[in-house]
Amino acid sequence: MTSSSNRVVYWGTGRRKTAVARVRVVPGSGSVTINGRPGDNYLNYNPVYLAAVKAPLQTLGLEGQYDLLVNVRGGGLTGQADAIKQGAARALCDLSPDNRKPLKVEGHLSRDPRAKERRKYGLKKARKAPQFSKR
Numbered sequence: 001m002t003s004s005s006n007r008v009v010y011w012g013t014g015r016r017k018t019a020v021a022r023v024r025v026v027p028g029s030g031s032v033t034i035n036g037r038p039g040d041n042y043l044n045y046n047p048v049y050l051a052a053v054k055a056p057l058q059t060l061g062l063e064g065q066y067d068l069l070v071n072v073r074g075g076g077l078t079g080q081a082d083a084i085k086q087g088a089a090r091a092l093c094d095l096s097p098d099n100r101k102p103l104k105v106e107g108h109l110s111r112d113p114r115a116k117e118r119r120k121y122g123l124k125k126a127r128k129a130p131q132f133s134k135r
Contacts, residue, residue, distance in 0.1 A: 014087030019075030023087030028067030049081040
């Protein structure tokens with residue numbers, strides 16, 4: 001938590017696949033700004049991604065009371081949306097210790113360990129083998 005000019009800011013970092021999001025939660029009207037753009041614009045108006053980003057606030061019933069200011073890089077939109085979700089949840093835990101339990105029950109605080117599997121030699125991709133010819 002940092003306080004700049006009497007404005008309380010809560011920070012959280014989220015990760016998913018190769019995406020890393022730094023999320024600031026500030027008192028406001030419920031707007032989401034991602035990399036300087038409106039959240040719905042950045043996420044291509046996809047309702048699944050928008051719901052994922054706002055899920056921690058909805059779990060606590062705080063939508064419309066806090067703004068999310070996000071810097072995110074790496075990965076695609078799916079990884080970025082889930083990274084933002086985790087970062088927002090971590091920031092909301094700093095807001096009040098009572099917020100931790102409902103966020104944990106909903107799974108917003110856990111890091112999804114799934115990542116791209118490495119490519120093996122002799123194969124075209126992680127598991128795709130070259131075409132087999134019997135003769």
